[in-house]
Structures are given as C-alpha cells and as structure tokens.
Amino acid sequence: MSKPKVGFFSFTSCEGCQLVVLSMADKLFDLLGAVEVVNFREASSYKGEDYDVAIVEGALSTVHEIEEIRAIRQQAKILIALGACAHIGGINCIRNFDNQFEIKKSVYGDKVANFDSILAQPIDAVVKVDYYSRGCPPNRDGEEFVEIVTAILQGKKPYIPNFPVCVQCKMKGNVCTFHKERPITCLGPVTRAGCSAHCPSYGNACIGCRGLVEEPNLNAHQETLSGAGLTVEESLKFYRMLNGMMEVGK
Amino acid sequence: MSKDININVHHVARVEGHGNIVIDVQSGELKKVELQIVESPRFFEAMLRGRRFPEAPQITSRICGICAVGHTTASLRALEDALGIEPSEQTLLLRKAVLEAEIMQSHVLHYYFLVAPDFFSVPSVIPLAASHPDVVKRALRMKKLADDIVTIIAGRHPHPISMVVDGFTHIPTEAQLRDALKQLKTMLSDDVPPTLDLFASLKFPAFERKTDYVALKHPDEYAYYDGIIHSTETGETRHRDYKNKVKEEVVLHSTAKQAKGPFRPYMVGALSRFNINSDQLMPAAKAAAQKLGLAAPNYNPYLISAAQVVESVHNIERMIYLIEELLRRGLKDETVERQTIAGWSAKLPPVKKCWGVGAVEVPRGVLFHEYRIDDDGLLSWANCVIPTGQNLANIEDDMRALVPTILDRPQEEITLLLEMLVRAYDPCISCSVHMLKVDFV
Numbered sequence A: 001m002s003k004p005k006v007g008f009f010s011f012t013s014c015e016g017c018q019l020v021v022l023s024m025a026d027k028l029f030d031l032l033g034a035v036e037v038v039n040f041r042e043a044s045s046y047k048g049e050d051y052d053v054a055i056v057e058g059a060l061s062t063v064h065e066i067e068e069i070r071a072i073r074q075q076a077k078i079l080i081a082l083g084a085c086a087h088i089g090g091i092n093c094i095r096n097f098d099n100q101f102e103i104k105k106s107v108y109g110d111k112v113a114n115f116d117s118i119l120a121q122p123i124d125a126v127v128k129v130d131y132y133s134r135g136c137p138p139n140r141d142g143e144e145f146v147e148i149v150t151a152i153l154q155g156k157k158p159y160i161p162n163f164p165v166c167v168q169c170k171m172k173g174n175v176c177t178f179h180k181e182r183p184i185t186c187l188g189p190v191t192r193a194g195c196s197a198h199c200p201s202y203g204n205a206c207i208g209c210r211g212l213v214e215e216p217n218l219n220a221h222q223e224t225l226s227g228a229g230l231t232v233e234e235s236l237k238f239y240r241m242l243n244g245m246m247e248v249g250k
Numbered sequence B: 001m002s003k004d005i006n007i008n009v010h011h012v013a014r015v016e017g018h019g020n021i022v023i024d025v026q027s028g029e030l031k032k033v034e035l036q037i038v039e040s041p042r043f044f045e046a047m048l049r050g051r052r053f054p055e056a057p058q059i060t061s062r063i064c065g066i067c068a069v070g071h072t073t074a075s076l077r078a079l080e081d082a083l084g085i086e087p088s089e090q091t092l093l094l095r096k097a098v099l100e101a102e103i104m105q106s107h108v109l110h111y112y113f114l115v116a117p118d119f120f121s122v123p124s125v126i127p128l129a130a131s132h133p134d135v136v137k138r139a140l141r142m143k144k145l146a147d148d149i150v151t152i153i154a155g156r157h158p159h160p161i162s163m164v165v166d167g168f169t170h171i172p173t174e175a176q177l178r179d180a181l182k183q184l185k186t187m188l189s190d191d192v193p194p195t196l197d198l199f200a201s202l203k204f205p206a207f208e209r210k211t212d213y214v215a216l217k218h219p220d221e222y223a224y225y226d227g228i229i230h231s232t233e234t235g236e237t238r239h240r241d242y243k244n245k246v247k248e249e250v251v252l253h254s255t256a257k258q259a260k261g262p263f264r265p266y267m268v269g270a271l272s273r274f275n276i277n278s279d280q281l282m283p284a285a286k287a288a289a290q291k292l293g294l295a296a297p298n299y300n301p302y303l304i305s306a307a308q309v310v311e312s313v314h315n316i317e318r319m320i321y322l323i324e325e326l327l328r329r330g331l332k333d334e335t336v337e338r339q340t341i342a343g344w345s346a347k348l349p350p351v352k353k354c355w356g357v358g359a360v361e362v363p364r365g366v367l368f369h370e371y372r373i374d375d376d377g378l379l380s381w382a383n384c385v386i387p388t389g390q391n392l393a394n395i396e397d398d399m400r401a402l403v404p405t406i407l408d409r410p411q412e413e414i415t416l417l418l419e420m421l422v423r424a425y426d427p428c429i430s431c432s433v434h435m436l437k438v439d440f441v
C-alpha cells in the first residue's frame, strides 16, 4: 500500500497542538517514514489538497470554518480531532455564555457588523470525528498523539482510558489538591485520565482538558467543590473553562 | 515604467496562523498595500470578564501556543502589579529562566523551520530533513532543550502549569537543573557555532527603512522580564502609561486590532531589542552579532531573523547564568510561606478594587496585559496588546517603501520578497487575533 497522505488543518485555536506535534522531533521522523505530509501550513508553503487523513486542531467559530470542515470531511477517509479546542471546544467556549453581540461590540465597536463570528463549537458538533487526541495541549508532550496515529496506521483501535484523572493521580502518589495546606479545587474526579495526572503532579489542579469521563458523577463532585468553598456559580465557571460544551450534551 | 501588478497571496505559509498580503499596482503606481489577518476573532478580553483573577494566566496562555509563557508572565505581572505583590527572588529567577527558554524555542523554530527554507529554495522543513538532516536535527535538538527547560520548571510547553500568582506550585529538583545546565553548555559549544556558520552564509535581501524602534529597557540586564518602555523616537514611557505609546485601532481588513503609536508606526521584536539593548548582550551573543555582521542600529527588517539568532545565543547564556544562580542559592518550596494563588485556589484572598499592567518582552516584541479587579476578586475589564498587532502598520509601511524599488522584477520574485519580509517579522497570528496570505489583487 502507498503511504497514507496526511493533511493538518487549523481552526480557531492557539496552534499549540500543531507545535506539540512538531516538537515530537525524533518520533516525528519515524512517522514521516510511514506517512506523507501534504498540508501543514505552519511548516510548509506547499499546499496539497490530496489527503486521506485529516488532523484537525481548533474549534469552529465562524460560518467560513463550518464550510471548510464540511469540505475536509468529504475528502478525508479518517478525521482526527487534535486537542481540546477540536475535541470539546476548549477555551473558546467561555464566551458562548455571554451576550455575543455585546462581546463583538466591546472589541470591534461600530465595525461589529463586519466580523464573521458564531458560537464556538467542537468539530463533532458539525461533522463526524473518527478519533480524538485529547488534551490542551495533547497530553504527555504529544506521546499519546503518536500512539494514536501509530495504532490507526496499524489498523488497531487506540487505547484511551475511561476512568478519572484521580486514579492516575493516586498512582503517582500525589497529595490530593483538595487536601493541601492551602487547598486547590480540582476537576480530576470527573475528567478522563490518560495524562498521568499531569497538572496535579505539578502542584496545580486538573482543569478538565481531556473532557469528562463517560458517566461522570457530577453530583458527588459538585458536593466536593462546594465543601471546599466554591459556590454553584463558581463551579459552573470552573467546568466552563474548557468544557463549556458539556451542557449541550457532550 | 508603467506596469500593473496584482499580487494576492492567500494564506502566507510558514507564519503562525492565517494571513494574506494584498498588493495593487496600477500603471506603475502603488494603489493598495494590505496585510490581512483572516484568523477567526477570539475575544479573549471578553472571556476574562467575570472570571476569578488568578485564572487569567491559565486562560490567556491559550491565546498562543508559541508564546504561552510570555502571556502567562505578562498576565501574572499585571495581576501582581494590581495587587501590590512582590514575588520572591527565587520566583524571579525561575520565571526569567522559563521566559528565556520560550524566547529561544520560538526563535529557533522561526529561523530554522520557517525562514531557512527560503534560502534553500524549498517549500518547507520537510524536504530539508532529507537533504540536510544534520541541520534539521540540530534545530530540533535546540528547540527540544528549550521545551524541556520550560517543562522542568513550569510543567509543560505550551501552557505552563506551575506558574501562579506569587510563585510556583512546583519547583524543579537540583538534579534536573544540573542536567539542563550540562546540556546548555554542550549546546553553546557544539550547536551554536554551526548555527552561526549557516546564518552567516545566507544572503539576506538588502533593504533599509529607519523606523521607530520600541522595546523594554532595564538598567541591570537585556530586558525581557521587566523594564521601562523605550522608544528610539519618543523616549521613555512607564509601563502603566503604555497607552500613551500604544493605541489600538480596528482596521477593516483584519480581525486583529492594529496598534499604532501616536506619532507613527513602530517596530517591536528582536531587532528593536537589539537596536536598543545590544550593549547588554552576553559575551557569546555579542560575538555572534559580530560574526553575522549585525551592528546597532540596523534598519533592515529582513535582519530580524539575524537578531533572533543573536538573541537565541544570549538566551542560552542567560539560562546558564540563571540556573547556576538558582543552584548556588539552593531551591526551596515556597508554596506555604508565600501566597502562591493558583487559578482554582479554594479560597481567594480578600482583595480591594484595583488595576494593574504587565509589560513583558516575548519572542515577537513587547506584550501588555492590563486588568481591572473588583472587590469580589473577579476581573471586571481586561486589555491585551500583542506584539504582532503593534508591528502590522510598520510592516505595511515597509511594503509601501519596498514595492516601488522592486517593481522591475518578475512577479514571483516580488511575491517571494514580500512573503520573506512578512515572515521576517515572525508574525504571530494566533496572538494578534485577538495574519498572512500575499493578495496582488
């Protein structure tokens, strides 16, 4: 079989996901042996339109982006959502909970009508996504992304844990952030593991960048958060930092 | 000579993000020069409104994957300026080290991956990997060491984890720092000389246009983390008065807000910093500038890339200095004695209504964050002025000066020279949307 052709595409994002992929240095060289990169705007001025695998970073936040993702889906045999913006909307969805017209006006004043902008959405709100590489940025410094792509190339289903970050946090022997001398509230109990509890291991809280586990115990978590001193409104804001889309059924 | 030229470069490649260049020449007369930013607007300032103040660095880090540490640092400095917090000496040393690492990481990525392909006449770094594997491997090695240093100190690049208000939630071990130190010294002796040989051999396009150069300036060091706003044309401005120097305007052809000085467009970034602060460079960086033939003041924007090479040498030397200093003092966990207010600390300390500004040099120039905090600890207003936004008007002025001098050349060459000019500025579009294709219409 000839090498699968891969295209990278970027929507509303910080482009950090592409950078993490780019910094996979040695691993990237191995992958480059197995695939042909035909579209990688940040790294190349050659734009091939012929690709089998589309790797997409970023959330959708303009009408134009929605048209583009539909076209990409038509062309691609496999579509991988890369990072939290593409997977769950990520940081971009914070603004969905404010008055959109007011927001645009506050930035662009009386020129507000000239800017194409809609509510921020993850990729699968518009088209089918085949695989997700989670995290903000993709976890374990991109290692998981390489594992996922390798599995796909070998025709295997990539392994993604479906238990909470807390499990890996305990395995690492961290002091729970809720129990520190100066407690920090954490989304670890409801967030899908796979990052080796990266943030708690660096003394900070999980902010939910891998999205929720299937069937999260949100009621129990809500009690933990309010027990630690967060109001309901604050808890909601915490969830909405990267997981704003969960409230519309993700 | 009368000539019509329409250039329309859609999505200039090898810049961070999406932008277009539009040039319209009718009968030899330049009618239109535009640098369009077509990235989706992101509304970070609006996102911050109503959030708890210590969340700001975590949210604004996500403006840009390349200068995430820069945004985090500017954000922390704005908050601390507002709250009257003075971080410990150890925190300052650690923050300066991660900032140097990020600037080096960004510069290496830019001059090796995004600029160098122009000189080898290849579309990207990917064919270079086959034809010049040693060059690409060296670039990746340099970038990786910088990333690793951010990781051991701040947890991750991009989007640092442990950098919080008044300190770090985690500190590196001395063994990690010793290992980094060893690698930095090897890099200075083994990877810097061939990098300088390569860039000294490249012929940068000849073009000069003097403009207003703006950068932070500090009495004790080549300013990145701290300093007064210095302009070669208008003198000095305190960080809190940044608006006297910087004014944001919405321009119809871009979704980024352009910043213009009150007098005229100005340049920020590596060449500006070099022009203003070169006498404070570390010794190997000074020698590197000499080898590349770069002397201050220099008015050729194509040489921004050369200034980045010089700065990356300085970054390595500074990291060596900062890490040696940290090891000499010995590291200690300060999370209890200091406030170290993490984004989601269960309880926020009481605050009074206040405001503050953080001004920090990031890879592409000086970055400002300004916040207002209310009595309830929530952000009531925020403003971020991004380096690329500040450079846009200056790039357009450069194109206006350059195009008439190269009209007799073939359209492809004009296009390439314009693309190279824009790439030299290393525009960060993710950042400025809050830019690049050449459209000769």
Ligand code: SF4
Pocket (backbone or CB within 6 Å): A013, A014, A015, A016, A017, A057, A058, A082, A083, A084, A085, A086, A090, A091, A135, A136, A137, A138, B062, B065, B158
């Ligand atoms: S998921 Fe995070 S790292 Fe990736 S593009 Fe979005 S904000 Fe950047």
Ligand code: SF4
Pocket (backbone or CB within 6 Å): A135, A136, A139, A165, A188, A191, A192, A195, A196, A197, A198, A199, A200, A205, A206, A207, A208, A209, A210, A211
């Ligand atoms: S701990 Fe949470 S926020 Fe941090 S990397 Fe893991 S899932 Fe993401």
Ligand SMILES: [Fe+2]
Pocket (backbone or CB within 6 Å): B064, B065, B066, B067, B428, B429, B430, B431, B432
């Ligand atoms: Fe940036």
